[in-house]
Amino acid sequence: MIDKTRLLSELSPPLDHLLCSQLLDEFISAERRYIQRDWEPAELDGGQFCEILARIYYHLDSGVLSQGKDFDDCCKYLENEQVKHKVQPRRDAIHVIRVLRTIYKFRSQRGAVHISPSYQPNHMDSKLVIECVRWAMNETLRLFWSGDRESVAKAIRELLQFDVPSVGIFDGVLLVQRTDLSAEEELLVLLHYAGEEGFNRTDLGKYAQRAPSTITNALKKLASPDCRQIVLLGSGKYRLTDLGSRRVREQLSTKLLLQ
Incomplete structure (x- = not known):
């Protein structure tokens, strides 16, 4: 299967090597924790994934590398129509940023009011977060994978499979x-x-x-x-x-x- 080393070699460049390595670590960690039914940490990993991916898109879009730039500042730059953007078409970057904002805001502001006593918020919330994380990762692969299109399609299909801790x-x-x-x-x-x-x-x-x-x-x-x-x-x-x-x-x- 596609592993971290192969993904890193195909994505960096154009992605910054350190940020890309951090992104893959967070993605793999979120997937593993979710499959292991460790719901709360999966949500936390989702937020860290968003921070790193926002910095990656800020770097690619602005040409400025900042490995610690604030999440909201990265998003605001990509959403700003008054500056020149390098990631084209613009709609692709905007779609990713909107999904990242959804993940980030949802996981940090989720309330304690639930539908019924039997509702399992950790499981349901974690499922939403992990599916959005998967989409954002796959969209990034689609946009920046350096190999042929069949290879990226294969990578995306394999990333959607379960992790196998056993x-x-x-x-x-x-x-x-x-x-x-x-x-x-x-x-x-x-x-x-x-x-x-x-x-x-x-x-x-x-x-x-x-x-x-x-x-x-x-x-x-x-x-x-x-x-x-x-x-x-x-x-x-x-x-x-x-x-x-x-x-x-x-x-x-x-x-x-x-x-």
């Missing part, structure tokens, strides 16, 4: 750090982590803690006409189908977390 990397070796998964579930988690690139049979044999015959049987079942949750590509790699992604999203989301 998958760790140890000296280059992937490991699903749960012991309560069936063979099918472990393969689905691995292929979810692999994204659009997928894994070949050798990779899956290396990463899945299963007997070779068990892996083969699970792959056959998942790819069977009655299941169709994975597909074998012409490259020899397996990847999730939409049905497989839906199963991960709807049935295995809690198993993407560490136990």
Whole structure:
């Protein structure tokens, strides 16, 4: 999948290297905390994300690099019709700034009055914040990614996938750090982590803690006409189908977390 190092190399330049690195750290942190159902910190991360991204757009639009400029001052410059702006078309920058203002104001001014005693404000508020953060990140990729358009489209699709805290990397070796998964579930988690690139049979044999015959049987079942949750590509790699992604999203989301 697209990782931080690749994103940083594709976005900086034109984005300032330090600001871009900070932005990616905040984005990854917000995603991870949200998936781990850590609602309140996800909202706080959203505010820090807004501050950094506003400074990035101010830098790109004004040509002045200020790694500590106030959030509101950055936004006011981008909204000012009396100065010359470098980010074109103007509407793209304005859309991003309006979304950032919405996130920033919402998370700082959210009241304590709720719909009913059963309403869960932390979850609902965090969901709104994370979706706006995702949109702002993806729009920034669309505008400033230095690679080809298919690469940025792929990056955007992969950024919208769940983070997989249960998958760790140890000296280059992937490991699903749960012991309560069936063979099918472990393969689905691995292929979810692999994204659009997928894994070949050798990779899956290396990463899945299963007997070779068990892996083969699970792959056959998942790819069977009655299941169709994975597909074998012409490259020899397996990847999730939409049905497989839906199963991960709807049935295995809690198993993407560490136990």
